[in-house]
Amino acid sequence: MKRIIFTFAIVAMIVSACGDLKDSTQTFYYKECNLIVDTEDESQTAQASTAVYQVLNNLSKGVTDVTCSDIIINNQRYSLQTDTMVVHEKTFKVSNVDDAGYAANYWFAKSGNVSAGSSASDLMGEIVWCLKSNNANLISPDYQLEVAQRLNVNYNINGHYRVQSFSRDAFYVGNSIASSGSSSFSSKKIDYRAILDLEKKVGVVYVYNPEFSDSQDNSFPKVIRFEDIPMVFSSVGFTLDAAAPKTTVLGIKNNIITMIDSVDFKATDFRLDFASPDMTEVSISYKINGKNIFFSGSSILK
DSSP states (O other): OOOOOOOOOOOOSSOOOOTTOOOOEEEEEEEEEEEEEESSOTTSOOEEEEEEEEEEEETTTTEEEEEEEEEEETTEEEEEEOOOEEOEEEEEEOOSSTTOOEEEEEEEEEEEESSTTOSEEEEEEEEEEEEEESOOOTTOSOOOEEEEEEEEEEEEETTTEEEEEEOSEEEEEEEEEEEETTEEEEESOOEEEEEEETTTTEEEEEEESOOOOTTOOTTSOSEEEEEEEEEEEOSSOEEEEESSOEEEEEEEETTEEEEEOOTTOOOEEEEEEEOSTTSOEEEEEEEETTEEEEEEEESBOO
8 A cells, every 4th residue: 555645735715805706606515424412311322314515615705604404313304504604724734644744624613503593503514634545446455545525514403412424434544553462563554444334234344454563474464354343322422343243354266356254364342433522533443363453543634
């Protein structure tokens, strides 16, 4: 795997008004998953559904508004339509991808009702750079990192539910530690990808270029896949949790490169937890090949 070198020239999504610029606008659509938490009844399990958010940017005025008509909670449809909000730019030095330079996110907020008579309130939104692979082949260990924009948004519905958007398909970079007995090995070369099926309430997690020791043999699988991991919901969210997930590794079967079973790679005690309120950071742990693995990472540029 090669790390792509990002050189970000900061190009503002929202620009300040110019004398000859007259209400130039752009509309973006973001298909996001929503985590819905009941803030009044802790006995209720969290829910998850998908929705499409429309973000209309007025480039000449540096403002935006957000609409969404398919927020599903308890099989009931809600909508979101905000008043115009000022867009702010947040520039930062990227710390979690090598040689990535600087990037900029754009954020906006609306306290109280997002518009007159709306059931939605106290909205915080940010357009963030999410990580992804440039290779459409899920089982290929050869790829470069790319970025795309997604909407990270959080708001209340009827003062009863808190909604947080998250990604159904997320690519994570970070730090992995493999331990066995008193010895441990740390690596930043391992990437993870988690793909969720909200209807079946299961997930699949790919481990790319696993490196679990400094003396690892070249024949060690370049991709490990954990399948059919249950999404276990609680009152505050969900985890991916499986005592013995179906585990396959990249290999060759009938002269074809594919994912195969291997007696040496049967993972146990797999768990993925979201480690940040915006659900962009995760911690992942499992046991495999005689080692305890712990990974912490992020799906966005930080």
